[in-house]
Amino acid sequence: MDRDTIDEAALAMLVENNWQEFVEYSGGEESAETTLRALKDAAGMDQDVKTGVASAMGRPLLVDRTRETAA
Secondary structure: OOOOOOOHHHHHHHHHHOHHHHHHHHOOHHHHHHHHHHHHHHHOOEEEOOOOEEEEOOEEEEOOHHHOOOO
């Protein structure tokens, strides 16, 4: 991704906040999850699975857990 024009962290947050629409647009949950994971990797976002807090470029970001489904 072009780091001069795209804020990957902001884009990942936008995807998370509009998850259902993104899943529909992506053609399914698996594709959407793969795309979101790639965005987060490009943004340098790390997820702490214990606290549910992600960090991007030194900024703490809250993760919305309401969209997760039970396995």
